[in-house]
Amino acid sequence: LGMLALNKGKWQGEQLVSAEFIAKATSKLVVHTDQGDASYGYFWWMADMKVNGKSHFSKSARGYDGQFVMLFEDLDLLIVATAHDNNDDGFLALAAERILPAFVNRTTPD
Numbered sequence: 737l738g739m740l741a742l743n744k745g746k747w748q749g750e751q752l753v754s755a756e757f758i759a760k761a762t763s764k765l766v767v768h769t770d771q772g773d774a775s776y777g778y779f780w781w782m783a784d785m786k787v788n789g790k791s792h793f794s795k796s797a798r799g800y801d802g803q804f805v806m807l808f809e810d811l812d813l814l815i816v817a818t819a820h821d822n823n824d825d826g827f828l829a830l831a832a833e834r835i836l837p838a839f840v841n842r843t844t845p846d
Contacts (some may be wrong), residue, residue, distance in 0.1 A: 737797060738805040738814045762795045762807075785832045787840045802827060813839050
């Protein structure tokens with residue numbers, strides 16, 4: 737599901753879901769002002785995560801009890817987690833504090 741969304745509806749080069757639907761499903765259709773900058777599309781949540789003062793836009797599909805598919809298109813990064821933990825904020829904090837910085841701060845070899 738994450739790869740399908742990251743590749744705008746294509747799977748192994750074949751367009752399975754229209755790119756327009758993926759764009760709509762993962763766009764800010766509802767903004768939750770009571771939850772910071774969190775927004776919601778069709779079963780996808782969106783939020784900005786900051787690392788070293790730079791914002792990275794995340795899109796995440798969330799399942800029951802700690803299942804996540806999280807995309808960062810600017811980093812070409814897909815994070816998938818499955819757990820038995822009903823604390824969504826725990827995983828989001830872990831992703832923002834530990835996982836994301838490992839990819840933002842990486843250097844490429846010359």
